[in-house]
Amino acid sequence: MSNYSLGTVEVSLTPMQRFEEFLQSKGKRITQQRRILIDHVFKRHEHFDAEDLIDELSRTNSGQRVSRPTVYRTLRELVDAGLLKQMELGGRSVYEHDYGYPQHDHLHCQKCNKLIEFRSDEFLELRQKVAGEHGFRVTGHRLIISGLCQDCSKVRRRKRPQDLI
Amino acid sequence: MSNYSLGTVEVSLTPMQRFEEFLQSKGKRITQQRRILIDHVFKRHEHFDAEDLIDELSRTNSGQRVSRPTVYRTLRELVDAGLLKQMELGGRSVYEHDYGYPQHDHLHCQKCNKLIEFRSDEFLELRQKVAGEHGFRVTGHRLIISGLCQDCSKVRRRKRPQDLI
DNA sequence: ATTTATGCAAATCCTTTGCAAATCT
DNA sequence: AGATTTGCAAAGGATTTGCATAAAT
Numbered sequence: 001m002s003n004y005s006l007g008t009v010e011v012s013l014t015p016m017q018r019f020e021e022f023l024q025s026k027g028k029r030i031t032q033q034r035r036i037l038i039d040h041v042f043k044r045h046e047h048f049d050a051e052d053l054i055d056e057l058s059r060t061n062s063g064q065r066v067s068r069p070t071v072y073r074t075l076r077e078l079v080d081a082g083l084l085k086q087m088e089l090g091g092r093s094v095y096e097h098d099y100g101y102p103q104h105d106h107l108h109c110q111k112c113n114k115l116i117e118f119r120s121d122e123f124l125e126l127r128q129k130v131a132g133e134h135g136f137r138v139t140g141h142r143l144i145i146s147g148l149c150q151d152c153s154k155v156r157r158r159k160r161p162q163d164l165i
Numbered sequence: 166m167s168n169y170s171l172g173t174v175e176v177s178l179t180p181m182q183r184f185e186e187f188l189q190s191k192g193k194r195i196t197q198q199r200r201i202l203i204d205h206v207f208k209r210h211e212h213f214d215a216e217d218l219i220d221e222l223s224r225t226n227s228g229q230r231v232s233r234p235t236v237y238r239t240l241r242e243l244v245d246a247g248l249l250k251q252m253e254l255g256g257r258s259v260y261e262h263d264y265g266y267p268q269h270d271h272l273h274c275q276k277c278n279k280l281i282e283f284r285s286d287e288f289l290e291l292r293q294k295v296a297g298e299h300g301f302r303v304t305g306h307r308l309i310i311s312g313l314c315q316d317c318s319k320v321r322r323r324k325r326p327q328d329l330i
Numbered sequence: 331a332t333t334t335a336t337g338c339a340a341a342t343c344c345t346t347t348g349c350a351a352a353t354c355t
Numbered sequence: 356a357g358a359t360t361t362g363c364a365a366a367g368g369a370t371t372t373g374c375a376t377a378a379a380t
Contacts, residue, residue, distance in 0.1 A: 029354050029359060050344080067362045072345060088253050091370085092344060107301045118295050126291065127310055130283055135315035136272045143308045145292055150300030194334060194379050215370080232337045237370060256345085257369060 015042045015083050015099055022081035033066040037074045040064070041084070047096045047115050050075060087142060109149035116149065180207045180248055180264055187246035198231040202239045205229070206249070212261045212280055215240060252307060274314035281314065 013021065019038050020030055040057060041048075053071050057064050066074075075095060078084040085098035089108070105123070107116040123143070131138045147153075178186070184203050185195055205222060206213075218236050222229050231239075240260060243249040250263035254273070270288070272281040288308070296303045312318075 027359085031354070031360060033361070069346075069363085070361060073360085088256070091253070091256075107296060107299055109301075110304065116299055116301065118299065120291065120295055122291055123288070123295075126285065126287055130285055130288075131272060131310060131312065134272055134281055134283065135318075136274075136281065136310070136312055137318045138310055138312040139275065140312070141308065141310040143306065145296060145301070145303055145306040147296065147301055147303040147305070153300075153302045192334085196335060196379070198336070234338085234371070235336060238335085 015097075018099060019078065019081055019083060022077075022083075028077075033070050034074055034077075036064050036066055037071065038078065038083070041078070041095075042097065045097055045101075047094050049092055049094050051092075087144075089144075105143040106145070107149070108144050108146045109152055110146055111148055111152040114149050180262075183264060184243065184246055184248060187242075187248075193242075198235050199239055199242075201229050201231055202236065203243065203248070206243070206260075207262065210262055210266075212259050214257055214259050216257075252309070254309075270308040271310070272314070273309050273311045274317055275311055276313055276317040279314050 016035070016038050019034070023030055023034070036057065037053070040053065050068075050071050053075075054066075054068055057066055057071075075084065075086075075093075079086045079095070079098075081099075083097070083099040084095045086093050086095055088094070102119060103124070104117045104119045107118060108114075109116070127138060127141055181200070181203050184199070188195055188199070201222065202218070205218065215233075215236050218240075219231075219233055222231055222236075240249065240251075240258075244251045244260070244263075246264075248262070248264040249260045251258050251260055252271075253259070267284060268289070269282045269284045272283060273279070274281070292303060292306055
């Protein structure tokens with residue numbers, strides 16, 4: 001389903017429909033690979049990077065393969081379309097759902113690499129306030145609080161290092 | 166007078182001294198190039214990247230040249246030593262003074278690329294509060310508020326309607 | 331005399347591009 | 356048909372690494 005219901009305005013469209021709308025408005029075409037990608041991307045709600053997508057799609061034995069350049073090209077479009085949000089973590093781009101998903105920020109565990117989402121209206125107010133003091137017109141922000149998650153700060157000894165995001 | 170306080174930064178040391186201390190504690194050596202770099206880096210208080218350093222040093226006609234790999238290696242050490250803070254902006258690493266410089270965050274103008282520093286204790290409190298709610302142990306954070314700076318939002322810009330939702 | 335650091339060149343990693351062939355509308 | 360897209364191979368930019376030589380202790 002369509003659990004894209006969070007008080008936002010146009011929540012009736014599926015990501016696919018929204019993307020099609022976007023593409024048409026740009027005179028772009030609705031191709032097989034764009035379908036495959038958006039389909040795959042919105043199946044789960046996890047953070048991922050381009051490599052994840054390429055790997056996962058190359059594993060499906062149902063002819064769902066999409067080339068690396070196309071994956072990158074489409075990711076950019078999905079960001080432009082407002083469907084995905086992009087952030088940089090450790091040198092590469094990481095993506096997450098944006099469309100129909102409430103604004104939030106992240107706690108990033110430096111040990112296990114987990115990303116924990118949180119929401120804070122207070123922060124948004126603060127953001128406005130600070131910007132206002134500098135005559136700055138805000139369009140967005142990037143906030144990642146880093147440290148150790150509950151599990152990892154419990155552990156006494158160092159665990160084997162996980163692959164860095 | 167009182168360099169007898171726990172938890173407070175000893176601001177009596179110059180960056181160079183602090184770095185030497187760090188290097189010794191690691192069994193590393195105080196080389197010419199490390200001297201040149203830290204010297205150059207702490208001359209000004211601007212944000213810079215590795216390329217800036219390399220360029221600037223190659224321009225000095227006083228035999229101050231340092232190779233690219235060494236610049237990168239040393240930048241990492243300076244970050245480890247707590248002298249520089251590193252952040253990622255547009256795919257590359259940007260550095261700024263950390264040692265002896267008050268904690269702050271940034272407003273980033275998407276148009277002129279300016280970085281405006283600001284300080285907010287409220288935000289730090291909020292950070293603790295949020296982290297606490299998740300049993301998270303904070304070690305740091307990265308916050309960049311993006312948008313248009315005062316100057317840039319004044320300018321009347323007639324852009325072709327390209328990236329509208 | 332050791333041992334660490336440097337510089338060079340080449341390698342990596344992530345991402346983008348040129349272009350001919352394939353695919354949409 | 357006519358335009359946009361794709362996939363391939365190769366290019367790119369930022370950063371890192373292997374290794375022989377130079378420098379520091």
